Amino acid sequence: MTAWTPRDADTVVLTGVRATGYHGVFPEEKRDGQEFVVDVELSVDLARAGASDDLTHTVSYAEVAADVVARITGGPHDLIETLAEEIAADCLARPLVERAAVTVHKPQAPVGVPFGDVFVRVARLRPAVPVVVALGANLGDRVATLDAAVAAMVADGLVTGARVSRHVETEPVGGPEQPAYLNAVLVGRTRLAPAHLLRRLHDIEADHGRVREVRWGARTLDLDLVQYGRPGEPDEAVSIDPVLTLPHPRAHERAFVLLPWDDVDPQARLRVGDRVVAVRELLGGLDRSGVRPVAAG
Ligand SMILES: Nc1ncnc2c1ncn2[C@@H]1O[C@H](COP(=O)(O)OP(=O)(O)OP(=O)(O)O)[C@@H](O)[C@H]1O
Numbered sequence: 001m002t003a004w005t006p007r008d009a010d011t012v013v014l015t016g017v018r019a020t021g022y023h024g025v026f027p028e029e030k031r032d033g034q035e036f037v038v039d040v041e042l043s044v045d046l047a048r049a050g051a052s053d054d055l056t057h058t059v060s061y062a063e064v065a066a067d068v069v070a071r072i073t074g075g076p077h078d079l080i081e082t083l084a085e086e087i088a089a090d091c092l093a094r095p096l097v098e099r100a101a102v103t104v105h106k107p108q109a110p111v112g113v114p115f116g117d118v119f120v121r122v123a124r125l126r127p128a129v130p131v132v133v134a135l136g137a138n139l140g141d142r143v144a145t146l147d148a149a150v151a152a153m154v155a156d157g158l159v160t161g162a163r164v165s166r167h168v169e170t171e172p173v174g175g176p177e178q179p180a181y182l183n184a185v186l187v188g189r190t191r192l193a194p195a196h197l198l199r200r201l202h203d204i205e206a207d208h209g210r211v212r213e214v215r216w217g218a219r220t221l222d223l224d225l226v227q228y229g230r231p232g233e234p235d236e237a238v239s240i241d242p243v244l245t246l247p248h249p250r251a252h253e254r255a256f257v258l259l260p261w262d263d264v265d266p267q268a269r270l271r272v273g274d275r276v277v278a279v280r281e282l283l284g285g286l287d288r289s290g291v292r293p294v295a296a297g
């Protein structure tokens with residue numbers, strides 16, 4: 001399987017957005033103005049929008065176009081490089097955009113000789129943010145499955161700098177009678193948008209034969225997105241969407257999540273409603289008797 005990077009993602013493209021701006025090094029450019037033309041290419045996971053037909057699951061090209069015109073007519077800056085960076089930053093501030101490639105053309109630039117076009121192009125990725133993924137398995141070769149899931153998350157470029165807790169053997173919580181689980185927690189960083197990351201986690205579950213039949217039923221592999229970003233910081237994602245609730249709505253009451261999370265990150269903190277609480281503190285209030293460390297080897 002080849003490594004995935006945001007460069008390969010689905011794309012929203014908008015070309016030829018034009019307006020008069022006053023950018024340029026020369027005083028007459030700032031006085032008289034001229035036309036600037038902008039092309040934007042945005043990497044956005046379009047799978048959910050394609051299935052739901054819902055504009056909120058993609059990026060509105062009309063909103064992007066309005067932002068571009070505001071930047072062209074704003075400033076002014078000396079350089080079209082500065083304008084391109086501003087437009088790319090606006091695009092990446094949209095929650096679903098993972099990469100923005102922005103081209104700024106200046107067709108009437110004072111080049112001094114006949115010319116076809118002059119343009120700059122910048123391509124920027126959204127910054128990597130910390131992410132926490134809980135892993136669970138209670139069917140099949142559980143150790144091999146958890147190891148393979150981690151390897152897939154890394155190999156497919158979903159996470160970088162991954163660190164994984166020790167495995168814990170845990171009593172099933174909820175659902176029908178079923179075998180004991182092996183659980184673990186991965187902490188790392190991702191450049192994927194939250195919904196895209198969850199979709200990719202579901203793909204890895206499916207690769208391991210995961211089927212969704214009974215709520216909280218036995219499964220070969222479960223990958224839950226526990227937390228995205230740093231709680232209380234601007235990069236934190238908070239959502240009450242049932243398709244992706246963040247932080248995970250039951251993580252704070254699950255010793256099978258919090259114990260391995262504390263193992264891999266003793267400083268970990270989790271949002272619980274309006275509060276951000278140390279995972280250690282949450283653990284202090286939980287029954288941990290159903291969670292046992294697995295002997296090494
Ligand atoms: N933070 C999240 N992480 C993973 N799935 C989520 C999250 N928020 C909402 N979901 C949704 O929950 C649905 C059920 O997921 P799943 O089958 O893994 O549940 P479960 O593991 O049986 O139960 P639980 O959600 O209590 O862990 C998924 O379709 C997914 O879209």
Ligand SMILES: Nc1nc2c(c(=O)[nH]1)N=C(CO)CN2
Nearest residue numbers: 136170171172173181216256
């Ligand atoms: N011990 C344990 N119990 C569970 C688990 C799990 O991973 N471990 N996952 C569940 C639904 O995600 C429900 N119950």
